[in-house]
Amino acid sequence: APSNGSQEIQDKEEETVDTRELAQKLFALLVEQVNLDPGALESLADQRATAIVTYMTGPEKVDGQRITTKPPQSIGQDEDISVLFELDSIEGDAK
Numbered sequence: 001a002p003s004n005g006s007q008e009i010q011d012k013e014e015e016t017v018d019t020r021e022l023a024q025k026l027f028a029l030l031v032e033q034v035n036l037d038p039g040a041l042e043s044l045a046d047q048r049a050t051a052i053v054t055y056m057t058g059p060e061k062v063d064g065q066r067i068t069t070k071p072p073q074s075i076g077q078d079e080d081i082s083v084l085f086e087l088d089s090i091e092g093d094a095k
Contacts, residue, residue, distance in 0.1 A: 045072035052085075 049069040057064040 042072045 049072075053064075053067050053069060056062045056067060
């Protein structure tokens with residue numbers, strides 16, 4: 001017979017939750033229950049872009065004149081949401 005300690009470990013292993021499945025279920029509930037203002041996601045995208053630029057242009061980082069942002073674009077409701085981060089050369093900067 002297993003000792004009390006090993007039984008506790010076995011019980012914990014059986015209680016393991018699939019965190020990905022849980023997150024998907026919670027997200028589905030949020031989508032059903034929460035109504036957002038029409039501009040809320042665009043505002044969030046702008047805030048995220050500003051935070052990234054602020055981080056990248058901090059001390060000893062990229063020169064702020066070399067970073068630009070574009071306005072957010074809607075991708076439609078049926079597509080997965082992702083973030084696009086591009087690095088392009090600035091025209092006239094190449095020698």
